[in-house]
Amino acid sequence: MTIEAQTRAAPAKLEQKAGGDNSILLDVRNLKKYFPITQGILVQKKVADVKAVDGVTFHVKQGETLGLVGESGCGKSTTGRTILQLYRPTEGQVLFRGKDLAQLKGEELRQMRSDMQMIFQDPYASLNPRMTVGDIVAEPLEVHNIAKGKERKERVQELLRIVGLNPYFINRYPHEFSGGQRQRIGIARSIAVNPDFIVCDEPISALDVSIQAQIINLLEELQEHLGLTYLFIAHDLSVVRHISDRVAVMYLGKIVELTDSRALYANPLHPYTRALLSAVPIPDPIIEEKRERIILVGDVPSPVNPPKGCRFHTRCPLVIPICKEVAPEWRDVGNGHFVECHVV
Amino acid sequence: MSNVLLDVRNLRTEFVTQDGVVHAVNGVTFALEEGETLGVVGESGSGKSVSMLTVMRLIPMPPGRIPSGEVLFQGQDLLKLSSEEMRQIRGNKIAMIFQDPMTSLNPVLTIGTQITEALELHLGMNKEKARKRAAELLKMVNIPEAERRLDDYPHQFSGGMRQRVMIAMGLSCSPQLLIADEPTTALDVTIQAQITDIIKRLKHELGMAIIWITHDLGVIAGLADRINVMYSGYIVETAQTKELFANPLHPYTVGLLGSIPRLDDNQKEKLTPIEGLPPDLVNMPIGCPFYARCAFGTDKCQQENPPLMSVGVKHWSACWNYEAVRAKRDEILRRNVAQPAAV
Known part of the structure; x- marks a missing residue:
């Protein structure tokens, strides 16, 4: 049985998508998300902001996978959550099919949510331990009033089958499943309402190596058959590069480079991207022996008080005086290759 | 020495x-x-x-x-x-x-x-x-x-x-x-x-x-x-590092190598995952612990747990069918492509 044969709504969706192959599904403009730091017990006074996301601009095309990669604390997860309006943006626009999600409220926003879903990192924390697998996967159907009674149960069983789980598991609880199986349950829940766009927030980082490949392949198959668009957030550059059509590299609340995944490896321009690429180990002792590593000095500065000028200048091996004063612009250097650096 | x-x-x-x-x-x-x-x-x-x-x-x-x-x-x-x-x-x-x-x-x-x-x-x-x-x-x-x-x-x-x-x-x-x-x-x-x-x-x-x-x-x-x-409390393969990566002779090692995307891999091909899950350490199978997930399994594997066997210079593998692994390995690892240069 193929996934295609099992999925009802898929053929219609694929047709609809065939028309606008290169159309932009999501357009993010100068998105900012600050979290206030407060002081005081009775009267809370704002003393500073954590600038988790500080002005990012990018778009995601229909049917593609955009990878968002960066180290812990760079703001990649916050970006994903702010796009889905799980956090409301401090500033900027999130245009989903031309509609600004940041302006939507209440019922209107709730309606949009059936088009945008999320897969979470931790398959242990993201499933309610007191609900059965059937109830977990059925919940979005209930919320959005899709299918009832027997039909709903059938849909849930079908979803379990699609993600490679036995449909008889419907009455079991999450603790009876392994990490990889739980992640499959989370994926079934996210595709239940036939979304167009899914934010995958580190969906495989909590899993063992041999299980990771199973989930990556499942996500790729689902994309192919359901015409999904992914924003794939992860810290593992090899995985991001494998699954993504284009990759955005984040550092301290900003995207420093964005290009297609082949060019990112063949022709990285930003010094941070270069350091990041050189730090990723390659499972081949002969290649590892010959590789030159760019070892970055020190740690990532605090997002409360990011460095003036270019945010990477404190650790950059190519730093020049202007980097310490003026923030570089986000510019296109050709063929949709974007970079934010004075030296390039 | x-x-x-x-x-x-x-x-x-x-x-x-x-x-x-x-x-x-x-x-x-x-x-x-x-x-x-x-x-x-x-x-x-x-x-x-x-x-x-x-x-x-x-x-x-x-x-x-x-x-x-x-x-x-x-x-x-x-x-x-x-x-x-x-x-x-x-x-x-x-x-x-x-x-x-x-x-x-x-x-x-x-x-x-x-x-x-x-x-x-x-x-x-x-x-x-x-x-x-x-x-x-x-x-x-x-x-x-x-x-x-x-x-x-x-x-x-x-x-x-x-x-x-x-x-x-x-x-x-x-x-x-x-x-x-x-x-x-x-x-x-x-x-x-x-x-x-x-x-x-x-x-x-x-x-x-x-x-x-x-x-x-x-x-x-x-x-x-x-x-x-x-794997499951056993050493299933041991070799010098270069030998192990160039010449893996246990299906699990091959499976691990096939499961990971490589940064220098320019082929956008499907990964080869290891299907299934590791065995329950309370109820261990009698035979090879990897049998249930192995593409090379035979009846012997189900009945008898293989010991580490010498398969090369300072190279041991706990697999009855290591010769079959040797023959099919490169196909699983998509290794016929030329290696691109390192970063």
């Missing part, structure tokens, strides 16, 4: 639980030479950490028990030592660093106090001398303003710096053997590169042997001289 530093023979570790006996380590035999770096690769529950904790005598008993095995360190069986004698070795001749630098340091003591403790205890240094040595150690792991930072508390250090402090502590008594249990797993890649860089340099300078436990074949490729691949 170097001398054997650590000789582990037929080591087994079990845990008695409410659900039955968990067979965590099932007869592990390996030797480590002086100055050698051994990589131990495996997934969660493969017994890689438990086997090393057993070597260090850090398994709580009960619920743990060691039904068989010898751990000969410089000819002395560690399993036969009293707790007092073991304490003289632990932290002194054998040091261990752990995965989580956040929980391995005491939050209410300064970094200085924690490093000097071992120096005073094992090497009998006085306070002043120990403090001087502690500052040297911090400098050795590239911590700036080492002298001043001795008076700081763990929360004033970042994750990468804490792991460097742990390494400094591990090295404080110049051990002959350092056991590193996933020391870079909790860290970002650029910080991981800093740490592996430091370890490589120190190994060269101090000439100690290292056992590096990891689930990441990439990290170990650039570090180890030799690798043990573990």
Whole structure:
């Protein structure tokens, strides 16, 4: 049985998508998300902001996978959550099919949510331990009033089958499943309402190596058959590069480079991207022996008080005086290759 | 020919639980030479950490028990030592660093106090001398303003710096053997590169042997001289690092290599995952533990657990069908493509 044969709504969706192959599904403009730091017990006074996301601009095309990669604390997860309006943006626009999600409220926003879903990192924390697998996967159907009674149960069983789980598991609880199986349950829940766009927030980082490949392949198959668009957030550059059509590299609340995944490896321009690429180990002792590593000095500065000028200048091996004063612009250097650096 | 530093023979570790006996380590035999770096690769529950904790005598008993095995360190069986004698070795001749630098340091003591403790205890240094040595150690792991930072508390250090402090502590008594249990797993890649860089340099300078436990074949490729691949408490394959990557002869090793996307891979092809799940360590199968997930399985595999068999120069694999693995391996690993150049 193929996934295609099992999925009802898929053929219609694929047709609809065939028309606008290169159309932009999501357009993010100068998105900012600050979290206030407060002081005081009775009267809370704002003393500073954590600038988790500080002005990012990018778009995601229909049917593609955009990878968002960066180290812990760079703001990649916050970006994903702010796009889905799980956090409301401090500033900027999130245009989903031309509609600004940041302006939507209440019922209107709730309606949009059936088009945008999320897969979470931790398959242990993201499933309610007191609900059965059937109830977990059925919940979005209930919320959005899709299918009832027997039909709903059938849909849930079908979803379990699609993600490679036995449909008889419907009455079991999450603790009876392994990490990889739980992640499959989370994926079934996210595709239940036939979304167009899914934010995958580190969906495989909590899993063992041999299980990771199973989930990556499942996500790729689902994309192919359901015409999904992914924003794939992860810290593992090899995985991001494998699954993504284009990759955005984040550092301290900003995207420093964005290009297609082949060019990112063949022709990285930003010094941070270069350091990041050189730090990723390659499972081949002969290649590892010959590789030159760019070892970055020190740690990532605090997002409360990011460095003036270019945010990477404190650790950059190519730093020049202007980097310490003026923030570089986000510019296109050709063929949709974007970079934010004075030296390039 | 170097001398054997650590000789582990037929080591087994079990845990008695409410659900039955968990067979965590099932007869592990390996030797480590002086100055050698051994990589131990495996997934969660493969017994890689438990086997090393057993070597260090850090398994709580009960619920743990060691039904068989010898751990000969410089000819002395560690399993036969009293707790007092073991304490003289632990932290002194054998040091261990752990995965989580956040929980391995005491939050209410300064970094200085924690490093000097071992120096005073094992090497009998006085306070002043120990403090001087502690500052040297911090400098050795590239911590700036080492002298001043001795008076700081763990929360004033970042994750990468804490792991460097742990390494400094591990090295404080110049051990002959350092056991590193996933020391870079909790860290970002650029910080991981800093740490592996430091370890490589120190190994060269101090000439100690290292056992590096990891689930990441990439990290170990650039570090180890030799690798043990573990699965369900068994060593299923062991070889020199280059040999293992070029010529893997156990289906599980092949499966691991096929499961990971490579940064330098320009083919956007499907990964080859290992289907299914590892066996339950309480109800272990009679035959090969990998049988249920193996593409090469035969009736013999189901009935008889294969021992490690010599399959090449210093290369052992626990697979009855290693010749079949050899024949089909390159196809599984998509290896017919030319290798692109490194970054």
